[in-house]
Amino acid sequence: MSPDHPTPARLTDASGLRVLLYGDVDLNVMDGSATWLPSMAETLARTGAAVDVQLKAEERRDLLTAPLRRLDGVRVLAARPPAGQHAMSPARAADVLQELDAADPYDVVLVRGIHACVELADRKAFEGRLWSYVTEYGYVGEDFPPERVEEISRVADASRLMLAQTPQARAVLEALVPAAAGRTVLLSPMVPDSLVPAVRPDDHGTGPVRLVYAGKFAYDWRTDLMPDILAALQEAGVPATLTMVGDKVHREPEHRDWAAAMRARLESDMPGFEWTGAIPREEALARTAEADISLGWRTPALDLSLEISTKVLESCAVGVPPLVNRTVAHEELLGADYPLFVEALTDSAQDIAARIAAVRHELSALSRRVVEAAEPYRMTARARVVVGYLRRLGLLETPRTTEQVPARTAPRTRVVLAGHDLKFAGELVDLLRDDPTVELRLDRWEGLHRHDEAASRRLVEWADVVVCEWAGPNAVWYARHKRPGQRLVVRLHMFELRGGWLSALEAGAVDRLVTVSDLYRDLTREHLAIDPERVTVIPNAVSLADLDRPAADGRRHRLGIVGVVPLRKRLDRAVDLLEALREHDDRFTLHVRGRMPWEYPHEWRKPVQREAYLDLFSRIGAGPLREAVAFEPFGADMGSWLTKIGWVLSPSTTESFHLAPAEGMVSGAVPLVWDRPGAVGVFGEDLVVADTDAAARRVLEAVADDARWEALSAQARERVRPYDERAVAGLWREALGLG
Structure with a gap:
């Protein structure tokens, strides 16, 4: 299990790189979204960054926060809710995050939760630095309310990166929200490297079958029916035990008596059954590691989830084969021939008990199989992925010191990007927004020939550098109104060479005319009276990442x-x-x-x-x-x-x-x-x-x-x-x- 004082191995020398992490989750409640926060903090620390974790809620117990506070490179910041309240609202959290950044700026601000992300997006906070993790776009096949799509669109527009757990989640997000395309990256749940499988003898499985469930108790999670699996095994003459870990019993509005019935089952004295209640995360993981099979039986309603269960991955990491619904994600993780799949539409507790009994003597081989499946999800592997994202954004080019990090309060180069169609300028916009030495403003023309001239005049007075996307009437206008000492860069694609306006372009005012290929560089030099040395090729960009x-x-x-x-x-x-x-x-x-x-x-x-x-x-x-x-x-x-x-x-x-x-x-x-x-x-x-x-x-x-x-x-x-x-x-x- 995790050591008492973990020291994450750092993958880079990222001196000076600072990350602020916030999850709109209450760490007093033990569930998957809550355990994500300390796991994410440790993963970020492994990249070499200094990580500040801002808590949402006042600490009433330290099952999750105590291990978090022991992590080297991680600082835990107490919640600051208004007087008389236990937790911060999204607006209050945004205030606190912005105050922290104003006092000592961060390179990355990673936030989980739609409401917190929307609040920051609407404030235009952390431009070029916000990484948003939004999971509230539901399940494949679900109808998405237009207002939710619009909210996520605002978040995507404001985010440098969007995080998605699975390729399926990324595909849905990019299809729903065009602004998310090109900036959505995969970051699956992660499990600690320190989770190691117990040594199991080759004759493992000859004793009682030890079942375990750890997590929340909810109707769709079938937790009320799990004791029936134990009973069915015992009735079939298979010795078995069941341990259930956790204390969060969901109220179910559509099943009013469910919570009371669930609690009654937890408090029963059924032979071979144990309910531990809430215990520290390390102890919960230890209970899982002692088992033979973990239970993850769910209703069919959850089969189209776009997420991977952290509990399933943790179970695999400690060598305990999980019993889970047959889904595309689970088949990709465990293989289509994995024998502990549940057919959610048809299987009863008795069917599941029979399936468990059938693999009782194969548990050693299954244990080795699931350990291998979990390897790509260990924290060091996930941290390497995050390092790739940091490099993609230019945040890990060279070892940095505090003196080498440009101060965000220092004077910045003021750049205006002007054009009627910016669909090919995405990489340029990202470059400028990522650069802490640049302040970017956009002059979006309504059409090729239409713009708000008063707004353009204000921008040309403000800018140090003007970039005209397309060599259209926008370039003609800015060349005429260029100030002394101001730099004008124009990008020509193709159709502009046929435009009648091009003859009106004051080529002498253009400091650099960019084309996307050698062919159009040569054609531009032929058709435009411009110094050939000022015409250069910058190809269209693609993102390998x-x-x-x-x-x-x-x-x-x-x-x-x-x-x-x-x-x-x-x-x-x-x-x-x-x-x-x-x-x-x-x-x-x-x-x-x-x-x-x-x-x-x-x-x-x-x-x-x-x-x-x-x-x-x-x-x-x-x-x-x-x-x-x-x-x-x-x-x-x-x-x-x-x-x-x-x-x-x-x-x-x-x-x-x-x-x-x-x-x-x-x-x-x-x-x-x-x-x-x-x-x-x-x-x-x-x-x-x-x-x-x-x-x-x-x-x-x-x-x-x-x-x-x-x-x-x-x-x-x-x-x-x-x-x-x-x-x-x-x-x-x-x-x-x-x-």
């Missing part, structure tokens, strides 16, 4: 294309490729992600374009491809979508860069890029195909040869590394003059 996710089965037979408007995106080529592939293998499918042409009125009004699309859709709908093409809506959750795609198509006749194939490359998908001007410069000659026939040959050769597929996938991952957000951030810092 966000998009490198485990792939779904069957991806090799799935083609994906993102965006099919305007017509030059050449959806027809993608359909031709699918048709050619299905002549050899009917497992191939095409997934078309994005808006339909009629959703762009300016394109749909063009007769030639409209007729071409109608002919193509008729071809798909009336022929054998009807069941092989999936049209999927536009969404920000590209990371989740790409896990199922093996080939990302780029059949366009013209692109300035084309971000979607590059994003797919991070996930190990292979790009299929049709030859066009500039394609080789972005993707490399060996990843560009001459035509549709060449694309089909490449796919069929790779699908037929595992080694060929793996080589192409690995090549894609390696080729995209120079476009990672961290590398691109360095180029932007130089262009903006930030050093």
Whole structure:
């Protein structure tokens, strides 16, 4: 079990890195959300950071806080509720957190709980430093109230990172809340490294079967029926005991007599049954470790939960096989053939007792199996994940001292980012918000030609640096109104070269004109009277940290294309490729992600374009491809979508860069890029195909040869590394003059 004075091994020398941790949970109550807080504190301490834990409620008992206070590198701050109250409200907690930060600023403020996170988001507190952990978006398949989605959207907008327990939780969050895409990271529950399995003899299981349950007592947790499992075992002639740990009995509004009945069962004198009440966490873990099987039987209503139970992981870590419902998450953790799964819809206490009796003599092997399953969830492993997130944000570049940490009260470079469409500027916004030496303001233009001129005038008077996203009328306006000594940086994508306004741009006022590829750098130099030395290439950025996710089965037979408007995106080529592939293998499918042409009125009004699309859709709908093409809506959750795609198509006749194939490359998908001007410069000659026939040959050769597929996938991952957000951030810092 955990030692009396744990000293977490530090993974980095993070001198000067300070983290403020707050959970909207009462540590006087022993449940999973409460035990998360000390576990998170210890995990953060293992990264090398100094961690301050702000308590929500006054301490009435120290079952959880006493071990927390003994952790090196962790400081526990007493709750400060208003007079006469036991716990802090979200508003009061926000006041306290902001006061602490004002006195001695933190690098990261990690907060759990929707209400506390919303309060901080609405205050715009801890900009660029807030890590939000929101679990209140429920279960897969649940209808989410619009007001809850709107609340989480506000939190996502205000957060540098959002935390999710599982890939399924992240996928739901990113689908619900576009602002969460790209900033949601996985942080599963963690178990202490010090939880070690008891040594069990090979003949383990020949004595009484010792069952244990530790946690809250609630209707959906089936805790009132667990003694029936004990009784069924004893009636079947299997010696058994049951220990139940905890004292939190839920009131159930829909089952008014349930709590009283539960307490009566806990207080019964049933043979082989023991109720310990509330005991220190270390002792509760010890009771679990002494058992043969832990009970986690739940109602079907909880099978779609997006979370992993910490209790299940702790049981595995000490070598005690858990009895749990068969769910996707549990199958991923324990394997589909794990013998202690409960079929929640059909199994009775007698069925479960029979299942336990059947594995009685396999408990030694099951113990070893579950210990191995728990290894990735140990604190050191989870701390390594957090270190990766800190590095992603530039917080662990070099060992830091207090003197090296920029003071947030020192004068900062004032930067304005102006544009009508900032969808490609996410990495730039994050870079500027992360930088403590920068103060960022946005000038969001209503349209290409429309803006609040009075607001823009105030911003140009305020700014040290102006960045114009798109070389549109915004760039023309800011070049005209630029102040002496002010730096102006303009990013040109593609369509701007055809814009009539570009001739009005005072190129001499532009300190740096950024393009996203070599092709458009050269075209810009040809079309614009600007010093060639002021034109530079900064590619679009992709996030290796966000998009490198485990792939779904069957991806090799799935083609994906993102965006099919305007017509030059050449959806027809993608359909031709699918048709050619299905002549050899009917497992191939095409997934078309994005808006339909009629959703762009300016394109749909063009007769030639409209007729071409109608002919193509008729071809798909009336022929054998009807069941092989999936049209999927536009969404920000590209990371989740790409896990199922093996080939990302780029059949366009013209692109300035084309971000979607590059994003797919991070996930190990292979790009299929049709030859066009500039394609080789972005993707490399060996990843560009001459035509549709060449694309089909490449796919069929790779699908037929595992080694060929793996080589192409690995090549894609390696080729995209120079476009990672961290590398691109360095180029932007130089262009903006930030050093």
